[in-house]
Amino acid sequence: MSASPAGVPSTQAIPTGWRRRVDPRPGLQRVVASSMAIVQIVVAATGAFVFAHFVLGHPAPLLAATVTVGSLGLVRDARPRQVAETVLGMLVGIVVAELLYLIAGTGWWQIALALGVTLIVARFLSAQPGFAIAAAIQSLIVMVIPSPVPWVRLIDGIVGGVAALVVTALIPRSPVKTEVRDAERLFAAFDGSMAALTQALRRGDRFRAERGLEKARAVTPVVDDWRSSLDSGRAVARISPFLRRQRSELQRHERIRRSMDLAVRNLRVVARRVVYLCDDGMPRPVVADLLGEIARAAGIVASSLDDISFEPAAREAVLAVAARLDPRTIVPEASLGEQNLVAGLRPLVVDLLTATGMPHADARLAVPRI
Template sequence: MPAAGQLAIAATASYCFAHFVVGHPVPLLAITVCLSSLGFVRDARPRRVLETAIGLSVGVALAEVMLAVAGRGVWQILVALFATLLLARLLNAAPAVAVAATAQSAIVLLIQLPSGGGWARSLDGFIGGGIALLATALLPRDPRRAAQRDADRVFAGLRRGFDDTARALRTADRPTAAAALGALRELHPVVDDWTTTLDSAIAIARVSPFLRRRLPELLAQRRLLAGVELAVRSMRTIARRAEALTSDGRARPELAELLAAVGSAAALLGRSVHDPAVLAPAREDLLLIARRLDPRLVSPEASVTASMITVLVRPVVVDLAVAAGLPQEDIRAALPSLA
């Protein structure tokens, strides 16, 4: 709904400016360029909006040049569309922008010349792009909530990976270990979504006077994302090792307890997205876990393969602790020596 409201208001404002201020009777391209520049997309960064608006406006202007030089006809349409595709693709790496720019060019080539003159449609395109950029700052979507939703999805998947891996080690259940590995692999696109949403939210907060106060909170969430992304990668390795360990049918409750403890600390980090006050207990929990991360303490009689689980948990704890705001030197100093 916020995105739909932003699009509707911005497109209407583009029409009103082009119609009532500039005097164009039917400023169609002011609306279409504005809508296409903003887009119903996750990435609403001002830079993306600007690049899209420029690409669309260039497509309109190129079609105007073709009409002025060669007139209207079938071969002119072919040349203009081909040139617009190449030029828009050169200006913007996104294929969708090139196609959208070419669609605007086709509109110019096909509709009748407006009463505002030969370059009225180009002016409408630039008006639509400019209003889209203003709307990004003055009518921003709520990027904080979108980033929080993506964060919740990532932490839910990470917690499932911890819980399933711990259950698999506790019961020597290989299918459960395989399910944990699958859940962690499925987190890759979810982490990418969170990254895109958060980068977009930070970029908007930098230019919007209404969201600038949210910038410290969003930057803290970026630090959280960086640590969690590394932890997810390490957990995939642990889940693969756990799946191999369960093949002998032997339960390993001590390793299960360790992973369950780290999973609980990760869940606290997930709650910090909505309540930063829980970061302090999360840091304390991770410090306590770090001090125990010696294979000789966790599982004294375990094989070398089983002991590797404890060793692999160490970078996970470090990454989560850094994400929680603990200096890396402090958490590394808390780890027992493996010598």
């Protein structure tokens, strides 16, 4: 079995037959990943139902529970603003349906009318499709299961929405753990692309260079996942008293994310130049070594996510490469394309330096003037 430069096997066993069909591990992983969300939903829905039933005296506060379940959900983005928008959409559906129920009663055509009006109003109020769907579901519940007491279900919906927001703050999902997992996926994808490009330059292999370009392009969705989970975590940390200590760590990770977002864009530029260079099939070990050093330095930046003490080592590793990125000296007799490739590595290295906490102006001064 061969191994990639990152130490990950390039081939591995793939389960087939009955083992693939009954493997419980993916399901268990989903349960573990959603465990805190499940706790949030159970606590919020139960608490809202208990309050509406035993404190307010509502006989069957169905909407108090359904609003909490629908607003929290199992999605990655559980930021308070997102939860509040979903709650607002549900309340819009309840209000519209209650008004139409008082005016026209219930029946098949009243249900159709309530659903149509709710969707129109919700789409007017918000550009998010989920907002309109949440409103429509609650509107249907109000029309199909009428209540003899007007507006009691609106109160239930408000109780459910407040419970969802309170639980978001008091039983927060683990923001750092989630976003670090996304960050690790980003750095792994970044390393995979760099490894393919390094091997392509070392062998003069255009096919491998194109594979590296494909991997570089595939990193973009991973960057978006990290941005989403990090934004969600920072939003929850701002309102949760239990996440106060994590706010500075999340802010530091946001700085790394912004830098890596730019680094990924520059990686695609580098990858396209590598594909162009490998057209002639000539190996370029000097530039390959440069790319390999940058990849190893990026690995140290990844280690600094969990341990800030790695940042100085990561900065020194990137600086060691940055100081040599002068195309006129490192590849003096090379072609124009090879010198352009070295020049293209300069902004990538600047991005990695800012990821280690170096100010952008100082990072730019770290590379030689050309």
